[in-house]
Amino acid sequence: MKGVAITGMGIISSIGNSVEENYISLIENKIGISRIQNIPTVHTDAIKVGEIKKTNEELVAELQLSENNNFSRTAMIGTLAAKQAVENAGITSINEFRTGLISATSVGGMDMTEKHYYDYFENPDLIKYISCHDGGDVAEKIASELGLKGMVTTISTACSSAANAIMLGARLIKTGKLDRVIVGGTDALAKFTINGFKTLMILSDDYNKPFDNTRKGLNLGEAAAFLVLESDEMVQKFNKKVLARVSGYGNANDAFHQTASSENGDGAYLAMKKAFEISGLKPSEIDYINVHGTATPNNDLSEGRALLRIYEDGKVPDFSSTKPFTGHTLAAAAAIEAVYSVLAIQNSVVYPNLNFEIPMEEFELQPQTSLKMKNIEHVLSNSFGFGGNCSTLIFSANK
Amino acid sequence: MKKTYINGVGCISTQKTFDTVFLEEAVVNTNETVLSIVPPVYKDYISPAAIRRMAKGVKNGIVASALAMKDANIENVDAIITGTGLGCIEDSEKFLKNILDNNEEFLTPTSFIQSTHNTVGAQIALSLQCKGYNFTYVNGAVSFESALLDAKMQIEENEANSILVGGVDENGEYTLSLFKLAGRIKKEHDLPSNILNTNSTGVVYGEGASFFVLENERKDSTYAEILDIEIKNTLEENEVESELIAFLKVNNLEISDLDAVVFGFGGNNESDVYYKNLAENTFAKTTQLYYKHLSAEYDTASAFALWMASKIIKTQEIPEIVKVNSVKKPAYNTILLYNQVNGKNHSFTLLSK
Numbered sequence: 001m002k003g004v005a006i007t008g009m010g011i012i013s014s015i016g017n018s019v020e021e022n023y024i025s026l027i028e029n030k031i032g033i034s035r036i037q038n039i040p041t042v043h044t045d046a047i048k049v050g051e052i053k054k055t056n057e058e059l060v061a062e063l064q065l066s067e068n069n070n071f072s073r074t075a076m077i078g079t080l081a082a083k084q085a086v087e088n089a090g091i092t093s094i095n096e097f098r099t100g101l102i103s104a105t106s107v108g109g110m111d112m113t114e115k116h117y118y119d120y121f122e123n124p125d126l127i128k129y130i131s132c133h134d135g136g137d138v139a140e141k142i143a144s145e146l147g148l149k150g151m152v153t154t155i156s157t158a159c160s161s162a163a164n165a166i167m168l169g170a171r172l173i174k175t176g177k178l179d180r181v182i183v184g185g186t187d188a189l190a191k192f193t194i195n196g197f198k199t200l201m202i203l204s205d206d207y208n209k210p211f212d213n214t215r216k217g218l219n220l221g222e223a224a225a226f227l228v229l230e231s232d233e234m235v236q237k238f239n240k241k242v243l244a245r246v247s248g249y250g251n252a253n254d255a256f257h258q259t260a261s262s263e264n265g266d267g268a269y270l271a272m273k274k275a276f277e278i279s280g281l282k283p284s285e286i287d288y289i290n291v292h293g294t295a296t297p298n299n300d301l302s303e304g305r306a307l308l309r310i311y312e313d314g315k316v317p318d319f320s321s322t323k324p325f326t327g328h329t330l331a332a333a334a335a336i337e338a339v340y341s342v343l344a345i346q347n348s349v350v351y352p353n354l355n356f357e358i359p360m361e362e363f364e365l366q367p368q369t370s371l372k373m374k375n376i377e378h379v380l381s382n383s384f385g386f387g388g389n390c391s392t393l394i395f396s397a398n399k
Numbered sequence: 400m401k402k403t404y405i406n407g408v409g410c411i412s413t414q415k416t417f418d419t420v421f422l423e424e425a426v427v428n429t430n431e432t433v434l435s436i437v438p439p440v441y442k443d444y445i446s447p448a449a450i451r452r453m454a455k456g457v458k459n460g461i462v463a464s465a466l467a468m469k470d471a472n473i474e475n476v477d478a479i480i481t482g483t484g485l486g487c488i489e490d491s492e493k494f495l496k497n498i499l500d501n502n503e504e505f506l507t508p509t510s511f512i513q514s515t516h517n518t519v520g521a522q523i524a525l526s527l528q529c530k531g532y533n534f535t536y537v538n539g540a541v542s543f544e545s546a547l548l549d550a551k552m553q554i555e556e557n558e559a560n561s562i563l564v565g566g567v568d569e570n571g572e573y574t575l576s577l578f579k580l581a582g583r584i585k586k587e588h589d590l591p592s593n594i595l596n597t598n599s600t601g602v603v604y605g606e607g608a609s610f611f612v613l614e615n616e617r618k619d620s621t622y623a624e625i626l627d628i629e630i631k632n633t634l635e636e637n638e639v640e641s642e643l644i645a646f647l648k649v650n651n652l653e654i655s656d657l658d659a660v661v662f663g664f665g666g667n668n669e670s671d672v673y674y675k676n677l678a679e680n681t682f683a684k685t686t687q688l689y690y691k692h693l694s695a696e697y698d699t700a701s702a703f704a705l706w707m708a709s710k711i712i713k714t715q716e717i718p719e720i721v722k723v724n725s726v727k728k729p730a731y732n733t734i735l736l737y738n739q740v741n742g743k744n745h746s747f748t749l750l751s752k
Contacts, residue, residue: 041503042502042503042504043503101632105537106515106516108537110491110495113495114495114498114499117495117496117499118499120577120580121580127580127581130577130578130580130581130583131581131583133485133574134484134485134537134539134698135516135537135538136484136537136538136539136541136542136698136744137539139538140539140632140743143632143633144633148632149631149632149633149634150631150632151629151630151631151632152538152541152630152632152744153536153538153541153542153545153630154536154537154538154545155534155535155536155537156486156515156516156517156535156536156537157516157517157520157533157534157535158515158516158517164534168534168549171552171556172552174556175552175555175556177552191498191503192491192494192495192498192511195494195498195503195506195511196494196508196511196512196514198506199506199507199508199511200508200511200512251532251533251534252530252531252532252533253479253521253524253529253530253531253532253533254530255524255525255527255528255529255530256525257525258512258513258518258521258522258525259508259512266530267530270530385517386512386515386517386518386521387515387517387518387520387521387522387524387533387535388521388524388525388533389517389521389533
């Protein structure tokens, strides 16, 4: 199985406003975790976040939106990333072929809803923001900015959303339903999610430490990333440069608890197993695993156990979580990590799992803690979400 | 390539669509701007403790999916795919209000957890212990059709043999008040509503949960075969007809091959113009049906239409209450569903006997 060609990428996160900036931050240990500035919250001093240091006004200006626009922050960063991806893929006439957009978000326009919730009735100027609440509005805005008229939809399965968007996109190309598709996810920081994760007591007050025995929880982040997938016919016809391929994917449900992962990582194990089946690859052929690694006690234990069930001999490939750089960007996480996976293949590099000190007492797993250069053919990327939603993607070098 | 059959249906709606034959007790309510579901007896399906804890959408989703599975006579499925516009919006409202009213203090996680869009699909998986593929789509009026398209692809590609697919949305009080403010819901002074002859904007808003068991084989319980689904984000009024004809052509069909067409007339005259030319010209000789006067409008209302069309193909009967015109056909074997809202999120769904 050759896999589906990736021909373009775009990203904005707390470690950079472009693919290049993100890559430089990853290899130079420039983290994006800081104190929150754009949202007034009582938790300012109690949490650290991966915030994009641009105000909404700056984003509006950058996107050259009209004054009466009703873009949520989620839609704005999503549009920035999607535009980069389309440009990177060299697409000029977007409706010339059957082109789709599969977006992913968990908060949608909640950032605007929470800001104006009680003011809508007092201030008629705000009413325009009511319709930007729902998740589909984000994809709608991105499609309209891209001028895309074809198939547009959105997946929302919490923190695995973007992985599922990439998965659906790959399947739409494979089955010949589309010629090319822009896939990814976007989520802005919101008081809603900050407080939600706070009540679940899985936010760290310090820098997140994935797979460390003393890990205390996650840092929330915001980001958007999109990739362009194209059929082989399109690649050949236009002699497109293929950055890498989506060679495997799998989604499974843990069916254990609404927010917690099962102790032995059933869902994660099944998702990885399916992805290997689709790709035809053996686990031993994976050169790097970009783990979900949120640094919550529950996730890392469950994911670690699932990894050890896949790698029964204990020989787990080099792995790391990039969330110490970006924070956990929820529905966008799998998309930004897809970009990082492709960059790992292109640049022959394993990113460090920052902040790791002490191995977990439950098993021997040790992430890669420093930058490592080596040839990388295949990367496995995990993303898990609430509702037991577990997704695995495998990216491979274009051969 | 395997074919996709609808082998079981379950519908909780603003009408009595369970424990009935087929809309014989349907009532058209033209005097209200918001309609609520006719609730099923939850305790027949869910434990009392869970009934108290669960969000409305979750409860309705669980009951509708249980009805569909019983109808198809199966105990479990390989995948669960859900569409929802706003998810469990009541819990989103509750959590957000608590944040704002209590200055981010004294919060409990329950409503935050339920507010996640994929809660319905996840809770069904949990109750069935279904560890298979589980996706949730949230894209306005094509949320449900996205789920349907995904399910059909899964069956075609042999990734699953049986799939539970559903569309679910619930009314949330504060959100409804915002929709009224934004003009999305019909003004009181524009009542009584008359969907087919409207001269006002806004719609009568509602809620519901419709689930379907899709399988790759024809059974005694089979309602219809799903031939094809297409989603288009944007179409101009004058582009719809040619898009539809092209869609039918891909399926080796012409307009004259259709026995009935189900339109998503919603009673908003700005949005319904999209159906006008089709109803008056393209499909003048086709039996035309509508449903939002019964189901009301919401993001996944089109799942109610699929339930209705499935029933028609299986029973070969069309309740008078859903007819737009008086055209009769000898048999109802091929039905097209067309829905859109305000010129966005168009979907074509094609069914056959």
